[in-house]
Amino acid sequence: MNLHELTIHDAQDLLKNKEISAKELTRAVFDRIDTVEPSVDAYISVTKDIALSQADAADKAISGDNIKTLTGIPLAVKDLICTKGVATTCASKILKNFIPPYDATVTEKLNAAGAVMVGKVNMDEFAMGSSTENSGFKVTKNPWNLSHVPGGSSGGSAAAVAADMCLGALGSDTGGSIRQPASHCGVVGIKPTYGRVSRFGLVAFASSLDQIGPLAKDVTDAAILLQVISGYDPKDSTSIDKPTPDYRAALPGGIKGLKIGIPKEYHASNGMSPDVLSAVQNAMNFYKDAGAELVDISLPHSEYAVAAYYLIAPAEACSNLARYDGVKYGVRDKESSGLIDMYRNTRSSGFGPEVQRRILLGTYALSAGYYDAYYKKASQIRTLIKNDFMQAFEACDIILSPVTPSTAFKIGENVDDPLTMYLSDIFTLSANLAGIPGLSVPCGISGDGLPIGLQLMGNYFAENTILNAAYYFEQATEFHKLRPKI
Numbered sequence: 001m002n003l004h005e006l007t008i009h010d011a012q013d014l015l016k017n018k019e020i021s022a023k024e025l026t027r028a029v030f031d032r033i034d035t036v037e038p039s040v041d042a043y044i045s046v047t048k049d050i051a052l053s054q055a056d057a058a059d060k061a062i063s064g065d066n067i068k069t070l071t072g073i074p075l076a077v078k079d080l081i082c083t084k085g086v087a088t089t090c091a092s093k094i095l096k097n098f099i100p101p102y103d104a105t106v107t108e109k110l111n112a113a114g115a116v117m118v119g120k121v122n123m124d125e126f127a128m129g130s131s132t133e134n135s136g137f138k139v140t141k142n143p144w145n146l147s148h149v150p151g152g153s154s155g156g157s158a159a160a161v162a163a164d165m166c167l168g169a170l171g172s173d174t175g176g177s178i179r180q181p182a183s184h185c186g187v188v189g190i191k192p193t194y195g196r197v198s199r200f201g202l203v204a205f206a207s208s209l210d211q212i213g214p215l216a217k218d219v220t221d222a223a224i225l226l227q228v229i230s231g232y233d234p235k236d237s238t239s240i241d242k243p244t245p246d247y248r249a250a251l252p253g254g255i256k257g258l259k260i261g262i263p264k265e266y267h268a269s270n271g272m273s274p275d276v277l278s279a280v281q282n283a284m285n286f287y288k289d290a291g292a293e294l295v296d297i298s299l300p301h302s303e304y305a306v307a308a309y310y311l312i313a314p315a316e317a318c319s320n321l322a323r324y325d326g327v328k329y330g331v332r333d334k335e336s337s338g339l340i341d342m343y344r345n346t347r348s349s350g351f352g353p354e355v356q357r358r359i360l361l362g363t364y365a366l367s368a369g370y371y372d373a374y375y376k377k378a379s380q381i382r383t384l385i386k387n388d389f390m391q392a393f394e395a396c397d398i399i400l401s402p403v404t405p406s407t408a409f410k411i412g413e414n415v416d417d418p419l420t421m422y423l424s425d426i427f428t429l430s431a432n433l434a435g436i437p438g439l440s441v442p443c444g445i446s447g448d449g450l451p452i453g454l455q456l457m458g459n460y461f462a463e464n465t466i467l468n469a470a471y472y473f474e475q476a477t478e479f480h481k482l483r484p485k486i
């Protein structure tokens with residue numbers, strides 16, 4: 001097996017037994033990047049010098065038997081997570097020169113665990129999108145079929161993992177941005193409970209929804225990464241002071257007696273691709289045959305999730321993005337004649353069309369006279385959606401559903417149709433509105449050879465329950481072993 005194809009847990013063993021060195025592993029990943037990155041375009045910046053010196057340090061640590069969880073493991077980081085001294089652009093022209101003077105808490109945690117940073121990966125600008133086509137720099141391609149999107153907004157993370165250009169990656173999920181690209185690229189992605197992982201140093205899109213999480217080649221790797229980045233952080237007032245369980249150790253827990261909720265609203269066939277529907281149904285049958293109990297549940301307010309999300313997220317975004325004005329951060333338009341002119345020109349040329357659309361939507365939803373009709377109503381719906389989940393979790397332990405209605409669409413297919421693009425998040429948004437954890441695990445391949453993901457959602461802080469159920473499925477199936485032929 002080529003070294004770049006290794007999972008994190010396999011690489012951990014080989015490094016620990018000194019069968020490979022961190023330097024060899026890191027070089028293998030960079031060779032892989034040289035070969036496939038020209039066709040995939042997953043990276044915004046590749047940090048080879050940093051990686052090689054981190055790999056050196058890892059090899060020294062290994063020879064002194066001072067091994068930490070991620071010692072010598074090459075990882076990629078979504079380009080909206082601050083990395084001290086390394087450009088963090090959010091895939092936006094307005095931040096193309098921004099070099100953070102500090103590390104995000106998750107970056108610090110990766111460093112402290114001995115990880116090797118391969119580079120910063122592409123995304124939709126400020127994480128607004130579902131295809132990575134909204135990047136201000138380039139479009140990432142799906143390694144399974146280069147004419148299709150990798151999903152988004154963490155499309156660079158998912159594509160880099162799927163194409164073996166890193167062993168794992170961090171992404172962020174505000175409405176589905178870890179789970180949907182994971183599903184489209186045939187990798188595992190988990191959005192943790194809101195508050196499980198610190199957001200300090202994550203460039204804010206919609207602060208009440210954003211959460212950082214891992215994308216990985218299998219469930220074990222996702223559990224390992226989640227373990228490293230989780231935990232209370234006094235620097236993030238929304239992070240929650242609750243001990244982190246040992247996710248990896250708990251994986252073989254089994255599923256006997258597990259109650260799996262099947263929401264009737266998420267399994268209607270209208271608008272769903274038949275391939276997705278049948279893969280998800282096969283997964284349901286698998287669990288039933290394995291001794292789980294399938295329970296019919298209802299999430300009656302989920303039909304309003306898209307509308308509520310697309311008011312709340314833009315409202316928060318327009319306020320978060322007000323800071324990019326040419327004065328405090330990032331690029332400034334130098335041709336302008338006065339202050340107002342400078343603001344206007346900086347923001348008009350620095351932000352792409354989708355970001356501008358969200359700012360306009362959000363400003364409208366928050367403006368006097370409209371606030372009660374839009375933002376307030378959306379917030380009320382959010383509470384109803386949360387209550388639906390709380391009621392459902394009285395009858396079941398986890399909820400099973402598709403991740404997205406279809407497999408990865410073609411590049412360009414939906415760019416002029418924001419509404420269709422927004423609808424691709426229909427099954428993922430509710431978990432963010434409620435704050436509960438959700439993951440995507442590969443569960444099928446469509447007739448045209450594209451991966452399909454299965455979504456499992458859990459109650460607050462029940463990451464271990466959904467990871468265990470995903471692990472059980474994974475161990476009995478081969479989907480996670482299928483790799484794109486690139």
Ligand code: GLN
Nearest residue numbers: 127128129174175176177
């Ligand atoms: N696709 C959704 C949006 O465009 C979700 C993005 C995300 O989770 N960051 O807002």
